[in-house]
Amino acid sequence: DIQMTQSPPSLSTSLGDRVTITCRASQSISTYLDWYQQKPGKAPKLLIYAASDLQSGVPSRFSGSGSGTDFTLTISSLQPEDFATYYCLQTYSTPLTFGGGTKVEIK
């Protein structure tokens, strides 16, 4: 099974800050990596697919990069609506596996 190690588990940050979240796969997954945002009591929402493609309707302040084993989600300037938990997901092979999540909180 492919393990996805996501870091940090949480971070406290301020409006306007640049935020970087990383995911490391235990083996190469090419670019079979998606990023999701989840707010309390809501279903996850796709932000980035195939490591770097922005889902339609998602603000351009979100971006993704990486391939192989190391991936990054970047929020260029944090907005109030961005406080949430973020998950990576590898879709390279089953069992599909999520990272443990990163909770982005207000400092």
Next chain:
Amino acid sequence: EVQLVESGGGLVKPGGSLRLSCEGSGFIFTNAWISWVRQAPGKGLEWVARVRNKRDGGTTDYAAPVKDRFTISRDDSRDTAYLQMNSLKIEDTAVYYCTTLGRKPWGQGALVTVSS
């Protein structure tokens, strides 16, 4: 409007069974691969099972904790996927989401509580 709507959640005793349904609308359901993803209270996301579309063989995959207890299936005539859950354990308590894991929105989730 593209939608996935889950139903069938509820309270069940350990060892019991439950069947979740996921009805799709606003897109060509027969083309979609459907997954179930669950989230235990206060925990992260866990992929549970997936069924491919008929064109790709209609085959299924499962996570180890549910293999041999859960069965995913689909009825394309009803635009509906199912998750039959047998021999339920307390640790199966979670919100269960239906999703294509693609660019379509997820369902709202169905709460399954396993408790005596």
